[in-house]
Amino acid sequence: MSEPARFPVPDVVSRRAISEGEAGLAWLANLDDTLSSLEQDWGLTIGPALPGGTAAFVAEATTETGEIVILKLGTPGTLAGRHEAEVLRRADGRGYVKLLRHDPDRHAMLLERLGERLDTLELPYERQVDIMCATLLQAWMPVPADLPCPTGADKANSLAQAILSLSYDAGQPCAQAVIDMALMYCQDRAAAYRPENAVLAHGDPHPANTLALLDSEPPQFRFIDPDGLAIEPAYDLGVLLRAWHEGIAGPHAHDIARSHVRHLTRRTQVPSEAIWQWGYIERVSTGLHLLQIGQIEEGRIYLDVAEAITSTMG
Structure with missing residues (x-):
C-alpha cells in the first residue's frame, strides 16, 4: 500500500x-x-x-x-x-x-502574499468596477518587443470560433440575433487591431483575480493570474462589463447597458464603442461556456441579459 x-x-x-x-x-x-x-x-x-x-x-x-x-x-x-x-x-x-x-x-x-479577494468584500459591483479600473490603469504597460503574446486579432478570431462551436453544441441556446451580433463584433474588433494601440493586458481581470494589498491605507489592490495579451485596453474593460448585469432588463435594457460603458470610459478615458463590443462578445461567450460546463443558471443570466440588450437596441 x-x-x-x-x-x-x-x-x-x-x-x-x-x-x-x-x-x-x-x-x-x-x-x-x-x-x-x-x-x-x-x-x-x-x-x-x-x-x-x-x-x-x-x-x-x-x-x-x-x-x-x-x-x-x-x-x-x-x-x-x-x-x-x-x-x-x-x-x-x-x-x-x-x-x-x-x-x-x-x-x-x-x-x-496578498489579502482578501475583491469578490469576497461584499461591495456593490459598480464599486468593484471602480477598483478594477484604477488597478488596470496601473497595470497596463507597453507590449515588450521580445514577448510574443496573442494579439487582439487572435483573441477576436478565437472568440468567434468558440461562440460558433459552443452555440452549435448547445442547440440554439439563445436568439440567433445574439450570436450574429457577437460574431459581427468579433469581426469588427479583429479588423480594428493595430499594434501601436495595444497594451500588455491582463486578459481576465475579474473580481476573483483582484486581491487587496496587505497593510495598504487607503486600500489598494493587485491582479493575479494574468494571461498576457497584446490587445487594446478596451478588451480588459469588456471583461469587467460582461458581468455587470445590474438593471439591464425591460424596454430600456440597451440604454442601461450603454450607461455602464460610459461609466467605464469616464474612469479610464478608453473609447466606449470598443468597450461595448468586447463586453458584448465576452458576455455571450461566457454565457455559452458556463452552459457547457454545467453552470446552467449562471450561464442563462449572461445570455438572457444579452438577449435583453439586443431586443431593445432599436
Missing part, C-alpha cells in the same frame, strides 16, 4: 491535470517530489493547498527568515499560450502581485 501524498491536491486541480492527458498525469504524479525539491532549493516550508484554485497547486510557504509567501505551480495545459510569469516580472508590482522567484522548468512561481 502506497503512502499518502505529503501534499494532497484539491479535487478540482487533480481533475484538471488528468484532463490534460499524459503531461498532466506526469505533473500530478511528480508533484510531491517537485514540491519537496522546491522546499530544499528555495529554503521553504510549504503548507497545504489553499482553496479556490482550479488549475494550479497554490499554497502558503514560509521562508527561512519567517516571511509568508505564496507558491504556485500551474498544470502544464494551463500554461499554454499564457505569459503569467513574464507579465508579473515586467510589472514588478505595478498593478500586479509581485513575483519573487520563478522556475520555468518546474512551472513554479513564488509570489508575495
Whole structure:
C-alpha cells in the first residue's frame, strides 16, 4: 500500500491535470517530489493547498527568515499560450502581485502574499468596477518587443470560433440575433487591431483575480493570474462589463447597458464603442461556456441579459 501524498491536491486541480492527458498525469504524479525539491532549493516550508484554485497547486510557504509567501505551480495545459510569469516580472508590482522567484522548468512561481479577494468584500459591483479600473490603469504597460503574446486579432478570431462551436453544441441556446451580433463584433474588433494601440493586458481581470494589498491605507489592490495579451485596453474593460448585469432588463435594457460603458470610459478615458463590443462578445461567450460546463443558471443570466440588450437596441 502506497503512502499518502505529503501534499494532497484539491479535487478540482487533480481533475484538471488528468484532463490534460499524459503531461498532466506526469505533473500530478511528480508533484510531491517537485514540491519537496522546491522546499530544499528555495529554503521553504510549504503548507497545504489553499482553496479556490482550479488549475494550479497554490499554497502558503514560509521562508527561512519567517516571511509568508505564496507558491504556485500551474498544470502544464494551463500554461499554454499564457505569459503569467513574464507579465508579473515586467510589472514588478505595478498593478500586479509581485513575483519573487520563478522556475520555468518546474512551472513554479513564488509570489508575495496578498489579502482578501475583491469578490469576497461584499461591495456593490459598480464599486468593484471602480477598483478594477484604477488597478488596470496601473497595470497596463507597453507590449515588450521580445514577448510574443496573442494579439487582439487572435483573441477576436478565437472568440468567434468558440461562440460558433459552443452555440452549435448547445442547440440554439439563445436568439440567433445574439450570436450574429457577437460574431459581427468579433469581426469588427479583429479588423480594428493595430499594434501601436495595444497594451500588455491582463486578459481576465475579474473580481476573483483582484486581491487587496496587505497593510495598504487607503486600500489598494493587485491582479493575479494574468494571461498576457497584446490587445487594446478596451478588451480588459469588456471583461469587467460582461458581468455587470445590474438593471439591464425591460424596454430600456440597451440604454442601461450603454450607461455602464460610459461609466467605464469616464474612469479610464478608453473609447466606449470598443468597450461595448468586447463586453458584448465576452458576455455571450461566457454565457455559452458556463452552459457547457454545467453552470446552467449562471450561464442563462449572461445570455438572457444579452438577449435583453439586443431586443431593445432599436
